[in-house]
Structure formats: C-alpha cells, structure tokens
Amino acid sequence: MLRDITIGQYFPGHSFLHRLDPRVKIVLTMIYIVLLFFVHKYVGFAISVVFLGVCYVIAKIPLKMILRSLKPIVPILIFTGILNMLFVNTGEPFFKWGIISISWDGINMAVVMAIRVVCLIAASSLLTYTTSPISLTDAIERLLKPLKVIKFPVHELAMMMSIALRFIPTLVEETDKIMSAQKARGADLESGGLLQRAKALVPILIPLFISAFRRAEELALAMECRCYHGGEGRTRMRQLHMGAGDAIAACITVVVSGAVIAANFLPLPW
Amino acid sequence: MMIKIENLTHKYSVGTPFEKVAVDHVNLEIEGGEIVGVIGHTGSGKSTLIQHLNGLLKPSEGKVYINGQDIWADKSKMRQVRFDVGLVFQYPEYQLFEETVYKDIAFGPRNMGLSESEIHDRVLKAAEFSGLREELLEKSPFELSGGQKRRVAIAGVIAMEPKVLILDEPTAGLDPKGRNKILNQIKNYHDQVGNTILLVSHSMEDVAMFADKVLVMNKAKVFAYDTVENVFARSEELKAIRLSVPQITNVFHRLNEEGYPVPRNVYTVAYAKRKLLAELEKEGKLHA
Incomplete structure (x- = not known):
C-alpha cells in the first residue's frame, strides 16, 4: 500500500514539453499562475483553460493523471465554494432563507475561485509531470543564483x-x-x-x-x-541549455497572456 | 506444528510492466520439530516464501496451511497465526524501539494479551535463550553493540514462544564468533523447546552444521527439499545452479578423487575430523 505513493510524480516522456529547459518551464508556469489571478472575465478563463488543455495534449499526459492530481483538493474546493457563496452578499440575491442568503455575486465568486484553483494545481502538476525531480532542483538552483549576493545558501x-x-x-x-x-x-x-x-x-x-x-x-x-x-x-x-523550442514556448505563453489580459477589457458582461 | 504449502504463487507489482513472479507454484510440506535450512540465491524467492508462512504476504494463488488450517480462511485469526509462526527478519535490530531491552522483548507477549507475570517469565526466559545477561534488560537497546541488539530482536520473537520460528539470515553482517554464538544459541533453544525452525542462510557450512533438512530454492521454485545428506549428495546439480556445497565436502571429494580412502558424504568439519582420525588410526595400526 505504501508503494502506491508517488511524490515528484514525474511522467516520463519525450514530448516538446518534456524537452523544454526546466528553468523556462518553471518561469512560464509561474507566469501562468500569476496570470490566473488577473483574469476577471469568463472569456479569459476559457482561453487559460484551453491553453492548459492544449499543453496537456502536447505533453501526452492522460486525463486520468490530471484527475488524480486534482483529487486531494476537492474538499478545499467545496469548502471555499461554500464560504464564498455564504459570505459574499453584494449584488442581486439569488436565494434567501432565514439568515442564509446567496447572491449572484457569491456564486460568481465561488465559480471563479474554483476555476483558478483547479488551473493552478493542474498547471503546477504539468510542471512536475514533465520535469524529472533532478532537473527541477537543478533549475531551481540556477534560478535562485542571484540570491547568493545576499548570502542565501x-x-x-x-x-x-x-x-x-x-x-x-x-x-x-x-x-x-x-x-x-x-x-x-x-x-x-x-x-x-x-x-x-x-x-x-x-x-x-x-x-x-x-x-x-x-x-x-x-x-x-x-x-x-x-x-x-x-x-x-x-x-x-x-x-542546462536553452534552445529555439524554449523561445517558441516563451513567445506562445506571452501571446496567450496578452490575450487573456486583453479579454478583461472587452466590452462583454462576462 | 505442520506447515503445508499448496500451489503457492506470489507475484509482485501485478498489472504493471514490473510484474515479477517471486514464488512460482510451490508445493511443500514441513513436519514439526526440525531445523530446516533454507538456501538459494538472492532473488530466488526465499524471503517471499517465508513471509507467506505468517500471513504478511497474501498469496496471488494457492494456499498456506498451518496445522491443517488455511491461514487466509479467517482473517480475524491472523494475529494468532503470527504468534504461532514467529518471524525474525533480516537485520532485525532495526525494529527495536522501546526505552529498555526488557520492554522491547515484552512487546510481542504484550500484544498477545498475556498477564504481567507471564510476560515477565517469558522475557526472562527469552533473554536467557538468546544469551542476554540480566543486567542488560534495563538498558536502552540503542546503547548495545550490534550483536547484542540482534539478540534482543531475536529474543523479542522467541518471547512469543512461537511453535514455528523463522529466522531470515540471523547472522548476516556479524563476525565469525558472533555468528557461531547466535547459531549455537538457536540450536540450544531448539533442543530444549523442540519447535520447528526455518533458518534462511547463505552459508552452506552453517546449514550443514545446524539443520536437519535443507530446502533449496531456485528461480522462484523449490529445487530440493530433503535431508542434509541427500541434498549435499547432489553436489553436481547444486553447482549447476551455481550454489555450492560446504567447503569441507569439496575437500573430501577432491581427496576421494585423488585416490585417498575417504568418504564423499562429509558435510561438517567435526565429522571430517572424526573420519580422518579414524582413518589415520587404521593406517597407523597397519604400519605398526
């Protein structure tokens, strides 16, 4: 039973994403995660979800693996969802019973948070699925190197x-x-x-x-x-070497980010 | 206490590319009251086999009977099976955890739900069997030497007074003096209690010296299960599966082939010495 535990959960493969420089992957994943918190419109979310989905397809990670990484956060999702619905009381009421009132804004907030958390977990899992633990630590070491100036070990x-x-x-x-x-x-x-x-x-x-x-x-x-x-x-x-593939990946991510942010300013209600 | 294994197969990592058959359709019957030496190469299935005897591993196929009782028939009786069939793992000293040696040896008997006075008796008896002096009992097991720790761990299983005692390489990593001491203690214990002992070992000498019967495992199957004499008499076959016979046997085979009038069925140094002296005496008389 203990043998079933997988930590680091690397999913070996040779896809485009597997071959990217781990440093690039870490930075791009971080950009993507930050981006998730700038999105306010559902169009933006749609773009982010599709982008992540395409990445999973490119990496040839089976759907089963995504679900497995999402399983542990289901209780958190339900819990935050309920809290959001109960405590965000602005906007039109949707349902009212005694002291319990649920507004459209609350439901909206709950859905938005759920999408954010799911994308966040799925994106960081994609990073660990496509990068072996050893290259991850290598990349982290390299990325943190500037901190040596302040004597960080x-x-x-x-x-x-x-x-x-x-x-x-x-x-x-x-x-x-x-x-x-x-x-x-x-x-x-x-x-x-x-x-x-x-x-x-x-x-x-x-x-x-x-x-x-x-x-x-x-x-x-x-x-x-x-x-x-x-x-x-x-x-x-x-x-570690960066190549043309890394540049392409970076460009695509930047373009997608631009599109997602632009979607915020679209004159659409959602 | 009779052990009967029927068509036992065990597979690891079933359903993955790493699937491996560790024990392959093994049939075996072990009568009570003997010391059985278990030999075989690393990975031949010895450890997997013995872990089936007290239900730590569940057979993929087949049955294990202890005294005619299928041990997996009633899972609630599994603990009783584990008290009846005591298993000492390889490097058992790494399982010690209590504050004192006494408490650690008492762990097994306490799990059996015995009374304090019964536990006390058993701990003292087990300590004596394993050659632990009484003043060691109040020490922390972590203060002891490697050999002493090993004996504490063995005592912890002996204290359950199992009807079958299985020891997986009890002498691994000990110096020759420590090896002999532990093996002699096990032998003495067997002589006094008369239970069944399974002794997994890599040393043919140890098996020849201490065991009544030998079980040879090869490639997940039972290669031979017979008396020491009968098994080591098949030295050519053993060599074919890259196992050896005791060194002294090799010496006597060679002497025999060189034309000296010595027997081929010599498996222990003590027996060899007796035979040689008798032979020399005969020669002496002849020349005199």
Whole structure:
C-alpha cells in the first residue's frame, strides 16, 4: 500500500514539453499562475483553460493523471465554494432563507475561485509531470543564483532538495520493512480508534526516525570523505541549455497572456 | 506444528510492466520439530516464501496451511497465526524501539494479551535463550553493540514462544564468533523447546552444521527439499545452479578423487575430523 505513493510524480516522456529547459518551464508556469489571478472575465478563463488543455495534449499526459492530481483538493474546493457563496452578499440575491442568503455575486465568486484553483494545481502538476525531480532542483538552483549576493545558501538548498527526493523511495521501503517486522510481533495497525492507531504507530516511527538519522550521518560522512565542501567552485555534470523550442514556448505563453489580459477589457458582461 | 504449502504463487507489482513472479507454484510440506535450512540465491524467492508462512504476504494463488488450517480462511485469526509462526527478519535490530531491552522483548507477549507475570517469565526466559545477561534488560537497546541488539530482536520473537520460528539470515553482517554464538544459541533453544525452525542462510557450512533438512530454492521454485545428506549428495546439480556445497565436502571429494580412502558424504568439519582420525588410526595400526 505504501508503494502506491508517488511524490515528484514525474511522467516520463519525450514530448516538446518534456524537452523544454526546466528553468523556462518553471518561469512560464509561474507566469501562468500569476496570470490566473488577473483574469476577471469568463472569456479569459476559457482561453487559460484551453491553453492548459492544449499543453496537456502536447505533453501526452492522460486525463486520468490530471484527475488524480486534482483529487486531494476537492474538499478545499467545496469548502471555499461554500464560504464564498455564504459570505459574499453584494449584488442581486439569488436565494434567501432565514439568515442564509446567496447572491449572484457569491456564486460568481465561488465559480471563479474554483476555476483558478483547479488551473493552478493542474498547471503546477504539468510542471512536475514533465520535469524529472533532478532537473527541477537543478533549475531551481540556477534560478535562485542571484540570491547568493545576499548570502542565501542556494546550492545547499538545492542539494537538500535533491537528497530529500533521493531518499523518499528508500524511506518508503524502510517503513514497509519495519511495519512487517512489527506486524510479525503481533502489532495491530489496522483496528481500533484514532488514539489507539496513533499509539500503534510508535513502534514504527521510532525505528524509522533512528534509521533516517543513521542514514543522514552516514551520507554526510561519505560526502565529506569525497571532499564535498558546498557549492564553491563546483561544476555541474549536466549543463542546462536553452534552445529555439524554449523561445517558441516563451513567445506562445506571452501571446496567450496578452490575450487573456486583453479579454478583461472587452466590452462583454462576462 | 505442520506447515503445508499448496500451489503457492506470489507475484509482485501485478498489472504493471514490473510484474515479477517471486514464488512460482510451490508445493511443500514441513513436519514439526526440525531445523530446516533454507538456501538459494538472492532473488530466488526465499524471503517471499517465508513471509507467506505468517500471513504478511497474501498469496496471488494457492494456499498456506498451518496445522491443517488455511491461514487466509479467517482473517480475524491472523494475529494468532503470527504468534504461532514467529518471524525474525533480516537485520532485525532495526525494529527495536522501546526505552529498555526488557520492554522491547515484552512487546510481542504484550500484544498477545498475556498477564504481567507471564510476560515477565517469558522475557526472562527469552533473554536467557538468546544469551542476554540480566543486567542488560534495563538498558536502552540503542546503547548495545550490534550483536547484542540482534539478540534482543531475536529474543523479542522467541518471547512469543512461537511453535514455528523463522529466522531470515540471523547472522548476516556479524563476525565469525558472533555468528557461531547466535547459531549455537538457536540450536540450544531448539533442543530444549523442540519447535520447528526455518533458518534462511547463505552459508552452506552453517546449514550443514545446524539443520536437519535443507530446502533449496531456485528461480522462484523449490529445487530440493530433503535431508542434509541427500541434498549435499547432489553436489553436481547444486553447482549447476551455481550454489555450492560446504567447503569441507569439496575437500573430501577432491581427496576421494585423488585416490585417498575417504568418504564423499562429509558435510561438517567435526565429522571430517572424526573420519580422518579414524582413518589415520587404521593406517597407523597397519604400519605398526
């Protein structure tokens, strides 16, 4: 059951989007997300949704994967939707019952927020689906490099991220093993109330933490043995290159953004 | 306690490109009261097989019977199965978690719902079987040496007094002295309690010295299940699947081929020594 967890959820492929420079992908995704919050008209939303849909088609990511990334946010969507409908009371009332009143503005707000959140999640998932975790951290390191001027430990941060990603599968496997071992000693992990279940986790969490610390210590030692001393003067095995494809992707995104913003000024009610 | 495995198949990652058959239509019957050595290459299905015996893995096909009872017939009895069939994993010292050695050994018996006095008795007995001195019981398991930790972990399973005890490479990563100590303790424990023991090992010497029977796994199937003598007598076949026989057996085969009057069925150093001395005595008398 633990094996089913996917973090980093990279979906291997060779599409145009997979081959883009990860830095470009990160920046464009960020532009797209910011853009979502400038949209006020449904025409603009339509353009953004279609654009994202086309990107998914180009990347050859199946619809199933989009739905899977959206599943965890369904409760948040419902919750914010209800709050928006209840607390935005301006404009024409649509429905009134006692102290509960729902206005057209409220419904409008709820729908707009839902579209924004869905697009936001779908867009950032597209980034992680098409970019391997390693190139993501590489790109983040490169993008944050200017912060070095203010002594921000960019390289160390990126190294921490890649190590964390590297150890997720290891720790999942370890958890599996410890769970089996404790089950073999009669640990009951599947029944009882919340408190009992939380207590039953102790025999799993303690060995897991201990082994995580042990691994961390061993890794640190092994890195030091190989003279690792931070990012100073360190060269990279994989250099990031921007090409014509990246320029094309950037241009398309800018054009789409322009269209979406222009849609705000269209003399249309929606 | 009889173990019967019927047509057992286990597949990992079913329905993905990584699907792998780890145990392939295995049939096996293990009588009670013996030490069974389990040998085979890494990936031959040993670990997968033994995890079926206490229901940690569910068969993709086939049945596992413990004392005639299909263990998956009634899931509510699964915990009882796990108390009856104790399993010590590889590197079991990484499962220790309690504040004191005593409490860690008591974890299994406590899960069984025994009374405090019964738990106390069992912890002391298990500690003795595993060669842990009493003053260690109040220490934190994390203060102990590697070998001591391993013995605490083994004691934690022995304390459940399982009718079948399965040990997955209990000596992995220990020095020769520690290996022998643990194996001798397991043997002593077996002699006193008379339960069934399955001992997974990579060392043919250990298997020859301690086991009554040998189960050889190869490529997800049972290659052989017989007495130590009968299995190691098939040394050519074992070599064909790139497993070996005890080194001393190789030595005696070679001596035999060179024309010395020594038997071929020698599997332990102690037996070899007796045979050789007897042979030399005979020669001595002849020359005298």
